[in-house]
Amino acid sequence: MDREWELRGRIVAEAGTIDDGVVSVRGDRIVGVRGFTEWVAAQAGKVEPEFVGTVLPGLVDIHNHGGFGHRFDSVDAEEVRAAAEFHQRQGSTSVVASVVTGAAEDMVAQTATLREVADEGGIAGIHVEGPFLSEVRCGAQDPRFLVDPDPALVERLLAAAGGRLRVMTLAPERRGFGTVARMLADHGVVVALGHSDAEYGAFRDALAPKGFGTLITHLANGMPPLHHRRPGPVAAGLVAAAERQAFVELIGDGVHVESGFGALVFATAPGRVALITDAMQAAGLPDGDYRLGPQPVRVTDGVARVPSGSIAGGTATLLRCLRWAVRECGVPLAAAVRAATATPAAALGLTDVGDLRAGLRADAIVVDAELGLRRVLRHGQWLT
Numbered sequence: 001m002d003r004e005w006e007l008r009g010r011i012v013a014e015a016g017t018i019d020d021g022v023v024s025v026r027g028d029r030i031v032g033v034r035g036f037t038e039w040v041a042a043q044a045g046k047v048e049p050e051f052v053g054t055v056l057p058g059l060v061d062i063h064n065h066g067g068f069g070h071r072f073d074s075v076d077a078e079e080v081r082a083a084a085e086f087h088q089r090q091g092s093t094s095v096v097a098s099v100v101t102g103a104a105e106d107m108v109a110q111t112a113t114l115r116e117v118a119d120e121g122g123i124a125g126i127h128v129e130g131p132f133l134s135e136v137r138c139g140a141q142d143p144r145f146l147v148d149p150d151p152a153l154v155e156r157l158l159a160a161a162g163g164r165l166r167v168m169t170l171a172p173e174r175r176g177f178g179t180v181a182r183m184l185a186d187h188g189v190v191v192a193l194g195h196s197d198a199e200y201g202a203f204r205d206a207l208a209p210k211g212f213g214t215l216i217t218h219l220a221n222g223m224p225p226l227h228h229r230r231p232g233p234v235a236a237g238l239v240a241a242a243e244r245q246a247f248v249e250l251i252g253d254g255v256h257v258e259s260g261f262g263a264l265v266f267a268t269a270p271g272r273v274a275l276i277t278d279a280m281q282a283a284g285l286p287d288g289d290y291r292l293g294p295q296p297v298r299v300t301d302g303v304a305r306v307p308s309g310s311i312a313g314g315t316a317t318l319l320r321c322l323r324w325a326v327r328e329c330g331v332p333l334a335a336a337v338r339a340a341t342a343t344p345a346a347a348l349g350l351t352d353v354g355d356l357r358a359g360l361r362a363d364a365i366v367v368d369a370e371l372g373l374r375r376v377l378r379h380g381q382w383l384t
Helices: 036-042 077-089 104-118 150-159 177-185 200-208 232-242 259-268 316-327 331-339 342-348
Strands: 002-012 016-028 029-035 051-057 060-064 094-099 125-129 163-170 192-193 213-216 247-251 271-275 290-291 297-298 304-305 362-365 373-378
Touching: 002 104, 002 331, 002 362, 016 036, 029 373, 051 060, 060 125, 060 271, 060 297, 060 342, 077 094, 077 104, 077 125, 094 104, 094 192, 094 316, 104 125, 104 150, 150 163, 150 177, 177 192, 200 232, 213 232, 213 342, 232 259, 232 342, 247 259, 247 342, 271 316, 271 331, 271 342, 316 331, 316 362, 331 342
Parallel strands: 002 051, 060 094, 094 125, 125 163, 163 192, 192 213, 213 247, 247 271
Antiparallel strands: 002 016, 016 029, 051 362, 290 297, 297 304, 362 373
């Protein structure tokens, strides 16, 4: 039988912050979260655990293309495992692996490889970004492979994913969007809207409750700027999130959006913001030449770009994004933690991660007063 052990520190969880609390772990599960005084009263005579620092839930990154030289858009399962393990050791104990637009055969093969690693528990699911996106707002998505939504390709992707496809990003203005969105929703896949040039009304109608969309892919990136006479997808996404009909992703690396915009998003849609990295192969590595899908990427001063000049994903970790939200956007720690844990988990229906409470996975990170990483616990095992 698995032994029970304790992790003591300042606990930041959905239920609130405990300045001195104890997380009890048995096997790969949390079995209790209590204040230290309460724990002592119930555990008379037991050796008191050491206070280790601030304990946060394991971070949940639902949009990630790779890191430390490794890619998720790969047919090499070892490369996929290595990319996931890098981010896990940086505090993202749950990572949803993202495939970018490419040739249909490649996307299907990559999805099948990700399924293998997901079946092992190495990743928390699969995100397919494209190829049903806007050419006008393609960003780092290779425009050569963008097409209208194709039910036959979706069937192939669903089959390759074997139930592990969590989310797919589509542009609602493309012909055939409604048919494919319904297909995905019927299979339990989250419909995300992004890389879109749609007007406000069309974008809003594609979101719940009128439409199937419940997530906005990297808000403000891959869409026209917010303007008072053309509010577009940014305003539509914020309204839907404020009305608690949708969640919005926000790339918190300090490159994709300015901190004032980040503050606006958090203030407009509390509890509906999911911090993401949109990390790519170069995350954790120096400037240089890398790849994202079919395209070459040059990283200069930590910023990744494809030859067209578009930003090509991020190079940050999710813990760094959390620090950005706190330090640069002025978001309270508890709200920033929620945006990197419980909210992204809720957005994708990941029911056993994203918080510190009994019954969930024993995923946690220990940080210092500056939110620097000290230790990572994943599935009840220390990674660092």
